[in-house]
Amino acid sequence: MNILVGVADMKISNDPDSVLVTHSLGSCIGVAVYDQAVHAGGLLHFMLPDSSINPVKAQQNPCMFADSGIPLLFKTLYQLGGKKQRMRVIVVGGAHVNDQEAFFNIGKRNYLAVRKIFWKNNVIIDYQHVGGNGSRTLKLAIKDGRTRLKVSGESELEI
Amino acid sequence: MAYNILIVDDSLPMRAVIKKTIRASGVSVGELFEVSNGKDALILLKKQWLDLVLVDYNMPDMNGLELIAEMKKDEFLKSIPVIMTTVEGSRQRIKEFIAKGAADYIRKPFTPEEARDKLYKVMGGAADGDAGPDTSTETLDF
Numbered sequence: 286m287n288i289l290v291g292v293a294d295m296k297i298s299n300d301p302d303s304v305l306v307t308h309s310l311g312s313c314i315g316v317a318v319y320d321q322a323v324h325a326g327g328l329l330h331f332m333l334p335d336s337s338i339n340p341v342k343a344q345q346n347p348c349m350f351a352d353s354g355i356p357l358l359f360k361t362l363y364q365l366g367g368k369k370q371r372m373r374v375i376v377v378g379g380a381h382v383n384d385q386e387a388f389f390n391i392g393k394r395n396y397l398a399v400r401k402i403f404w405k406n407n408v409i410i411d412y413q414h415v416g417g418n419g420s421r422t423l424k425l426a427i428k429d430g431r432t433r434l435k436v437s438g439e440s441e442l443e444i
Numbered sequence: 445m446a447y448n449i450l451i452v453d454d455s456l457p458m459r460a461v462i463k464k465t466i467r468a469s470g471v472s473v474g475e476l477f478e479v480s481n482g483k484d485a486l487i488l489l490k491k492q493w494l495d496l497v498l499v500d501y502n503m504p505d506m507n508g509l510e511l512i513a514e515m516k517k518d519e520f521l522k523s524i525p526v527i528m529t530t531v532e533g534s535r536q537r538i539k540e541f542i543a544k545g546a547a548d549y550i551r552k553p554f555t556p557e558e559a560r561d562k563l564y565k566v567m568g569g570a571a572d573g574d575a576g577p578d579t580s581t582e583t584l585d586f
Contacts, residue, residue, distance in 0.1 A: 356586040369586070370470075406584045407468040409556045 287424075290315075290328045293349040297361045299325035301428040310421040311382035312392035314351070314399055316358060317375040317423060319430035320367035326425050327367075329358040333391065334398030351398035356406075374408060375432055375444065377423045379415040392416065412444050446474035447567065448493060452485045452511065453478075453500040453529065461553065462498060462529070469560040482506030486514055489521050496567060498550075501530040501541070512545045525566050529554075 290296045290307035298305060305328040307315050312332075319326035329348060336343035336350035347353035359369060379396035396415050403410065412432075414421065419436040426432070435441040449466060453459045459478045466473060477492065479485050481503060489497070497515075501508040508528050515521040525547035530537070533551050541549050547566045550558065 359586040363586075402585070404464075404468065404556075406586055409468060409470050409560065 290330050292330055293332050293346055293354075295327060295329040295348045295354060295358055295361070297325070297327040297358075297365060298427045299323065299365045303427040305425045305427065306422065308420075308422045310378035310423060311380050312378070312395060314376060314378040314392075314395045314415070315421070315423040316355060316399065317377070317425045317432055318358060318362055318367070318372045319425060319427075319432075320362065320371045321373070321430055322368070322371050323366040324427060324429075325362060325365040325367050326427050326430060327358050327362045328423065328425050329354050331355075331395070334394045351395060351402060355399065355402050359406075359408075369406075369408065372408075373411045373430060374403075375423070375425075376410050376413040376415060377421050377434060380417050380419055380421070382418055382420055414444065446472040447495040447563075448474045449476050450485060450488065450494045450497045451476065451478040452480075452482065452497060452503070452508070454480050454503045455500075456480070458500070458552070465554060465556050465559050466498075466563075468556040469563065470556070471560055471563045482508075482511035482514070485511055486521075489515065489524070490518075494524060496563070497524060497526045498529050499526055500552075501528050501532065501537075508546075509541070509544050516545050527562060527566060 286302050287304050287306045288296050290305055296305050307328055307330040313330055316329045331351050331354040332349050334351045336353045343350055343353045347357050376399055379392035381392045414434055422435040424433040432444050433441050434444050451459050451462050463476050479488055483506060499508040499511055512526050528541045528546040528549040529552050530549060531552050538549055550562045
């Protein structure tokens with residue numbers, strides 16, 4: 286059963302029948318985390334790096350920003366028994382798909398925000414597929430943590 | 445088993461960054477030692493068991509290659525693997541590092557993932573499986 290993760294959204298699950306899916310990862314970044322020991326995982330799709338540009342918005346929807354969404358992703362997965370040390374971490378996106386994204390360099394800034402937050406919190410990335418100018422789709426199967434990536438114009442691949 | 449690692453670099457900020465990077469890498473680390481020069485490294489190496497040395501190539505008084513040469517003269521120290529850390533990356537230089545006894549090299553600055561891959565390559569795989577990042581000493585957001 287596919288569970289859609291929208292833009293500025295996050296879903297967590299330990300239901301083995303669930304597959305978390307997010308589309309339209311342009312300059313946005315998708316962060317997928319999975320703990321094999323408890324068969325639980327989560328997928329975050331955030332848009333912007335820094336919540337300080339709009340704290341009110343960040344309160345209403347922390348998933349919009351890297352610095353509010355990523356801690357939320359991990360902390361929510363902890364509630365399902367996930368442990369950071371066991372998690373497989375995948376980062377996808379950070380492209381510049383249109384002129385505006387390229388001009389403001391949002392994709393790159395999003396990626397740098399992820400690196401900075403992970404650096405500060407001792408998280409290493411197990412796999413990443415970032416940059417370029419193609420839109421991406423990311424899928425995480427909760428049953429076994431298998432993750433699939435599709436870049437526009439290319440075949441889907443397991444990562 | 446967790447590895448005891450010595451960092452040799454004449455830059456204090458760089459030693460701090462390397463320590464943090466190694467702790468974040470997920471490699472099982474016991475104690476992380478640091479010194480600012482090759483002479484102090486040799487003194488420490490004779491007092492303390494260390495599994496791995498990360499040494500900066502470019503240091504005054506005794507550079508990284510000179511430290512390796514000194515270690516090679518000692519019956520015990522010669523078996524300790526040394527990874528050269530460097531901002532240089534020329535093939536010639538890398539060949540020189542390996543020819544003169546470095547186990548490997550890693551270009552600075554490096555990421556936790558690069559540190560993990562390099563340490564596992566040199567040390568022969570994970571120590572007691574992946575212990576995960578060290579979260580014991582710092583204030584973390586999550």
